Amino acid sequence: xxxxxxxxxxxxxxxxxxxxxxxxxxxxxxxxxxxxxxxxxxxxxxxxxxxxxxxxxxxxxxxxxxxxxxxxxxxxxxxxxxxxxxxxxxxxxxxxxxxxxxxxxxxxxxxxxxxxxxxxxxxxxxxxxxxxxxxxxxxxxxxxxxxxxxxxxxxxxxxxxxxxxxxxxxxxxxxxxxxxxxxxxxxxxxxxxxxxxxxxxxxxxxxxxxxxxxxxxxxxxxxxxxxxxxxxxxxxxxxxxxxxxxxxxxxxxxxxxxxxxxxxxxxxxxxxxxxxxxxxxxxxxxxxxxxxxxxxx
Amino acid sequence: xxxxxxxxxxxxxxxxxxxxxxxxxxxxxxxxxxxxxxxxxxxxxxxxxxxxxxxxxxxxxxxxxxxxxxxxxxxxxxxxxxxxxxxxxxxxxxxxxxxxxxxxxxxxxxxxxxxxxxxxxxxxxxxxxxxxxxxxxxxxxxxxxxxxxxxxxxxxxxxxxxxxxxxxxxxxxxxxxxxxxxxxxxxxxxxxxxxxxxxxxxxxxxxxxxxxxxxxxxxxxxxxxxxxxxxxxxxxxxxxxxxxxxxxxxxxxxxxxxxxxxxxxxxxxxxxxxxxxxxxxxxxxxxxxxxxxxxxxxxxxxxxxxxxxxxxxxxxxxxxxxxxxx
Numbered sequence: 256x257x258x259x260x261x262x263x264x265x266x267x268x269x270x271x272x273x274x275x276x277x278x279x280x281x282x283x284x285x286x287x288x289x290x291x292x293x294x295x296x297x298x299x300x301x302x303x304x305x306x307x308x309x310x311x312x313x314x315x316x317x318x319x320x321x322x323x324x325x326x327x328x329x330x331x332x333x334x335x336x337x338x339x340x341x342x343x344x345x346x347x348x349x350x351x352x353x354x355x356x357x358x359x360x361x362x363x364x365x366x367x368x369x370x371x372x373x374x375x376x377x378x379x380x381x382x383x384x385x386x387x388x389x390x391x392x393x394x395x396x397x398x399x400x401x402x403x404x405x406x407x408x409x410x411x412x413x414x415x416x417x418x419x420x421x422x423x424x425x426x427x428x429x430x431x432x433x434x435x436x437x438x439x440x441x442x443x444x445x446x447x448x449x450x451x452x453x454x455x456x457x458x459x460x461x462x463x464x465x466x467x468x469x470x471x472x473x474x475x476x477x478x479x480x481x482x483x484x485x486x487x488x489x490x491x492x493x494x495x496x497x498x499x500x501x502x503x504x505x506x507x508x509x510x511x512x513x514x515x516x517x518x519x520x521x522x523x524x525x526x527x528x529x530x531x532x533x534x535x536x537x538x539x540x541x542x543x544x545x546x547x548x549x550x551x552x
Numbered sequence: 553x554x555x556x557x558x559x560x561x562x563x564x565x566x567x568x569x570x571x572x573x574x575x576x577x578x579x580x581x582x583x584x585x586x587x588x589x590x591x592x593x594x595x596x597x598x599x600x601x602x603x604x605x606x607x608x609x610x611x612x613x614x615x616x617x618x619x620x621x622x623x624x625x626x627x628x629x630x631x632x633x634x635x636x637x638x639x640x641x642x643x644x645x646x647x648x649x650x651x652x653x654x655x656x657x658x659x660x661x662x663x664x665x666x667x668x669x670x671x672x673x674x675x676x677x678x679x680x681x682x683x684x685x686x687x688x689x690x691x692x693x694x695x696x697x698x699x700x701x702x703x704x705x706x707x708x709x710x711x712x713x714x715x716x717x718x719x720x721x722x723x724x725x726x727x728x729x730x731x732x733x734x735x736x737x738x739x740x741x742x743x744x745x746x747x748x749x750x751x752x753x754x755x756x757x758x759x760x761x762x763x764x765x766x767x768x769x770x771x772x773x774x775x776x777x778x779x780x781x782x783x784x785x786x787x788x789x790x791x792x793x794x795x796x797x798x799x800x801x802x803x804x805x806x807x808x809x810x811x812x813x814x815x816x817x818x819x820x821x822x823x824x825x826x827x828x829x830x831x832x833x834x835x836x837x838x839x840x841x842x843x844x845x846x847x848x849x850x851x852x853x854x855x856x857x858x859x860x861x862x863x864x865x866x867x868x869x870x871x872x873x874x875x876x877x878x
Contacts (some may be wrong), residue, residue, distance in 0.1 A: 402849045420597070506694065
């Protein structure tokens with residue numbers, strides 16, 4: 256996040272005449288600051304309270320849920336979590352979500368950086384056409400692709416497997432585009448110097464280019480991990496077995512089973528927010544930057 | 553990296569550097585080909601097998617009647633004709649448009665408001681930014697479930713707060729207002745989805761607009777202030793126009809995402825009650841997995857794809873007209 260511009264100071268030394276009015280303005284300014292902080296806090300309450308309410312509901316005994324809303328739970332209980340654990344393989348589902356997200360992220364970083372190097376550093380016939388074809392796949396959203404891809408996976412007999420979960424995220428045209436820009440930014444003089452020293456493509460790629468595009472790789476990693484972690488439509492289409500489910504999918508099945516047991520549904524929500532919230536606490540800056548930068552590309 | 557053995561004619565040099573490469577032996581050309589394959593195949597194979605081929609294949613499927621099991625039956629363009637003349641298609645398109653028109657202003661105005669607040673010198677700015685962004689990293693399924701609970705008509709938090717207020721008003725004016733049925737009421741189902749979606753995306757829009765705001769030179773605003781421009785004038789004549797690239801970006805992303813809306817609808821309303829909140833992607837899903845009409849679903853996928861392409865193209869043209877590239 257480039258913090259280049261600090262909002263302008265209210266009074267600059269050069270504007271001497273206005274400084275005469277300063278005492279009167281500062282009274283208004285105090286009110287202004289109170290209003291500012293009040294609005295920021297109200298905003299935070301609106302954005303955070305639903306999370307708090309989720310936690311509160313999950314530890315409220317299901318019998319007391321129909322009563323009026325209360326912030327203080329008189330006899331908190333973990334019953335909802337117990338019911339949740341009995342109804343689905345929760346740990347397995349969390350592990351699935353992490354495993355698939357990590358593998359998908361690594362795959363996209365590997366395939367993406369290799370392709371970026373190829374497009375940036377190798378010369379071959381039809382390069383621009385091939386790159387245009389890559390970019391064309393960027394225009395196809397998963398929502399459009401989901402039925403065609405399901406048909407394809409049925410043909411390949413890969414439905415309801417871990418591989419099927421990963422298939423659409425082995426390579427991302429978006430990541431390749433992002434990384435190619437970064438690799439293009441690495442000075443070619445470095446390659447040439449390395450070539451003179453006898454380095455081949457593999458060494459230039461691994462020892463020179465990759466370390467210099469780390470920021471772009473980190474951005475792609477955030478984007479890929481979050482995308483996979485929150486992915487719902489594709490797992491919904493391709494996964495049937497409970498032991499292959501990821502968190503969003505597992506959570507969505509709760510809804511049918513426990514339509515009236517909101518404490519269990521909220522316990523499931525807490526369980527699926529918690530891991531990513533912990534990651535977010537430590538890498539908050541990078542995650543926000545990663546998600547908004549990729550947006551800005 | 554080959555050094556040319558003989559200096560090429562000067563006039564030709566800038567235009568075609570290729571003659572130098574002719575001199576490379578066929579062996580090194582093959583080696584170069586090997587490297588191209590090595591670096592590109594890991595991405596090319598999955599993109600072809602899991603994106604391009606399915607898309608092309610689905611164009612073929614869209615020309616057939618097919619229930620995913622029995623043999624395909626050729627029907628030509630009938631699927632497209634049927635879809636474009638069916639009320640269901642126009643209803644789901646209308647619902648999707650309604651979603652976009654409700655969601656966009658909410659998320660933009662809200663996101664801009666938050667961004668303007670956080671653009672001021674403020675203690676705990678990092679904390680607030682992180683707090684506003686938290687819903688963005690939460691999955692749609694969680695957001696949908698949490699809002700389904702908050703907006704639960706009988707014992708959800710929102711109605712438990714709204715109903716007493718309405719009761720008080722009813723007592724005063726002798727009216728008979730009841731809190732909305734939210735996602736259980738056909739009229740309120742889509743507004744419920746819109747509310748939850750805007751809440752989730754507010755932080756994302758805020759971060760993008762905040763970056764845009766921070767790129768606006770402070771001295772321009774200060775000069776306007778010295779010239780006596782009030783806060784509203786400074787916003788309308790300086791901040792807002794200079795923010796237009798970010799605004800444009802938010803618009804494009806939101807529109808494209810709007811056409812693809814699915815997760816939160818599927819979880820919150822399942823497209824119901826009685827189809828009142830069904831959207832295009834939900835219809836594609838139902839056609840395939842509820843009604844076994846893969847041909848129609850493929851055709852609708854292609855219609856959606858073309859629609860998204862058109863919107864993107866229109867916006868790219870519009871960009872030249874009204875975006876102020878500072």
